[in-house]
Amino acid sequence: MKKLILPIILMLVGVGGGVGAGLALMPEPEEELAANACVDGDDSEIMLEHSEPDPEPVSLETREYARMNNQFVVPVVVNDRVTALMVMSLSIEVEAGGQEAVFSHEPRLRDAFLQVMFDHANIGGFNGAFTASSNMRILREALQASADEVMRGHITDVLIVDIVRQDVTN
Known part of the structure; x- marks a missing residue:
């Protein structure tokens, strides 16, 4: 006691x-x-x-968020070996009433986002300080460009909600 x-x-x-x-x-x-x-x-x-941090106020009534249903898993390959896995969750910001359009185009969006993430991994974007603002800005801009290509301007932003790196031990 x-x-x-x-x-x-x-x-x-x-x-x-x-x-x-x-x-x-x-x-x-x-x-x-x-x-x-x-x-x-x-x-x-x-x-x-x-x-005010944002000079252009955005009304909450004019925006909706569509969370992508599944996480994205991207292998990080160094010297022909998988050294880590990146797990990411994304949400899509759209104008009010645009969630259904996102969900109806989700397979094409997922494909485009995965291609961007694979390219980012191949240039070393997920190595070292992968959450540095410059690395994250490059990734966000590429994700936004691919979303614009698929949805033709209906998506106002792509948000990285979660990002995790799991190193693989061989």
Whole structure:
């Protein structure tokens, strides 16, 4: 019984410290941030305008997301040997009402996306720091271009939802 007291006390102190740190580091609600940004009405509009990350606001009602049904599995081949497997999940952003069109073209989209991913793997895009912003940008742009080719402009974006690399031991 005495052996269990110290681990229980340490666990409670750790949990309490984690909760306390979470509460202390919690971000301010957006209303308070906007109120604290400026006192003048005109200045607050300017401040809020410049704090927006996307200069072109996108209405949520005008966009839908179609998640591709299955994950994509891409082998990474080095010296004629499979050294890793990349597993990716994608979602497609379309204009409102466009999900059905994505699902009806899913086999062609999957084929086009797999070809892009195989090409990306063959040029070494999944080696090393494969999640570096430059590598991910190249992959996203290629996926978007292939989606535009299949759907002729109905797809507004291709989102990489999950990406995992599993190294293979031989």
